[in-house]
Amino acid sequence: MRNKKKIKFIILTIFFITFVLFLYGPIFAVIILSFQGPNGGLTFPMNGFSFHWFYSLFGDQLVGDFKLSFLRSIVLGLIVMILTVLISLTTTLAYRKKFKSYNYFFYISVVSLIVPSILVSLGIGLIFNILNFEVNWYTSGLGSHLTWTLPFGFLIMIAVFNRFDKSYEEASKDLGATSWQTFKYVVFPLVTPSLIGVALFGFTLSYDEFARTLMTSGVKNTLPLEIFGMTTNVTTPTLYALGTLTTFISFIVILLTMFAILLFQKKKQGII
Numbered sequence: 001m002r003n004k005k006k007i008k009f010i011i012l013t014i015f016f017i018t019f020v021l022f023l024y025g026p027i028f029a030v031i032i033l034s035f036q037g038p039n040g041g042l043t044f045p046m047n048g049f050s051f052h053w054f055y056s057l058f059g060d061q062l063v064g065d066f067k068l069s070f071l072r073s074i075v076l077g078l079i080v081m082i083l084t085v086l087i088s089l090t091t092t093l094a095y096r097k098k099f100k101s102y103n104y105f106f107y108i109s110v111v112s113l114i115v116p117s118i119l120v121s122l123g124i125g126l127i128f129n130i131l132n133f134e135v136n137w138y139t140s141g142l143g144s145h146l147t148w149t150l151p152f153g154f155l156i157m158i159a160v161f162n163r164f165d166k167s168y169e170e171a172s173k174d175l176g177a178t179s180w181q182t183f184k185y186v187v188f189p190l191v192t193p194s195l196i197g198v199a200l201f202g203f204t205l206s207y208d209e210f211a212r213t214l215m216t217s218g219v220k221n222t223l224p225l226e227i228f229g230m231t232t233n234v235t236t237p238t239l240y241a242l243g244t245l246t247t248f249i250s251f252i253v254i255l256l257t258m259f260a261i262l263l264f265q266k267k268k269q270g271i272i
Contacts (some may be wrong), residue, residue: 027247034240042237052239056086066242069226072137076222077207079138080145085195089155092161093183098230109154112147119146125215138159140216148212149202156201160194195260200257204250 033040037048057066058094095105109178112120135141168190172182210224217225223246230239 029108030240031247033237034244036237036240040237042235042240045138054245055239056236056238057241057245065221065226066223069221069223070246073207073223076127076137076141076145077203079142080149081199081203083142083146084149084153085199087150088157088198089195091112091154092157095158096161106158110151113151117148120144120212121212121215128216132207133220135216137213137217137220137222140218141213141222143217144212145206145209148209149205152201152205153198156194156198157191160191164190192264196257196261196264200254203253207250 032046033042033044034053035049036050036053037050038052040047040053091109124140124144124147125135128135133139164187168186169182172186173179173228177185208224209222210228211224212226221229227239227246229243230242
């Protein structure tokens with residue numbers, strides 16, 4: 001019996017290590033190669049250690065427009081994040097009322113998750129061209145990203161409210177609170193951690209989205225499109241330095257989100 005448990009443990013350990021290597025191995029390789037020396041190339045072995053390629057990122061670029069594309073991705077991600085939180089919350093509150101044909105609304109809202117992203121991007125781009133609207137990252141690009149983030153936000157909030165104890169709302173109304181007061185002082189504080197998670201989800205999905213941006217960003221690229229363009233033109237570790245920098249920023253966003261959730265929970269418990 002013990003031998004069987006040991007065998008199972010060894011198999012699961014090997015599987016887990018393999019999974020971690022496939023998941024994080026390429027990331028670690030890119031991070032290590034981004035610290036190549038000034039004469040280093042795109043592959044191992046390392047030719048010295050320096051921050052040369054990080055400095056070159058912020059200098060004059062012969063190929064690509066890293067600074068502005070990065071700024072566009074951040075701005076677009078923040079807009080998508082805010083809209084995803086607001087629309088997901090309000091839509092889920094309406095969905096709880098069980099209006100007529102609400103099941104059809106649910107299926108329609110998640111159908112964009114089934115359609116290939118490149119087809120969604122192509123369709124939105126074609127509609128804008130037919131209507132003679134200019135294709136831009138902040139119009140058609142924003143719409144294409146919302147078709148990706150909103151269904152996820154909606155599904156998350158539905159799962160949250162399905163586990164929500166309605167007795168809290170009923171007790172609040174019995175004490176004379178209005179619907180707005182019940183939402184503000186009872187419902188909203190309880191679902192805030194989940195909304196923070198939806199916000200993180202919306203931002204990260206938008207920040208690194210490629211396929212849905214391909215046909216909808218217009219002439220000005222977001223960061224994923226810029227990186228893709230650089231892969232065919234850049235032959236130095238500058239590309240790796242850019243990957244390391246964007247990965248670092250993503251980790252900062254995740255840590256800030258975790259800190260916000262922890263801070264909210266402590267405040268809720270009266271520790272702060």
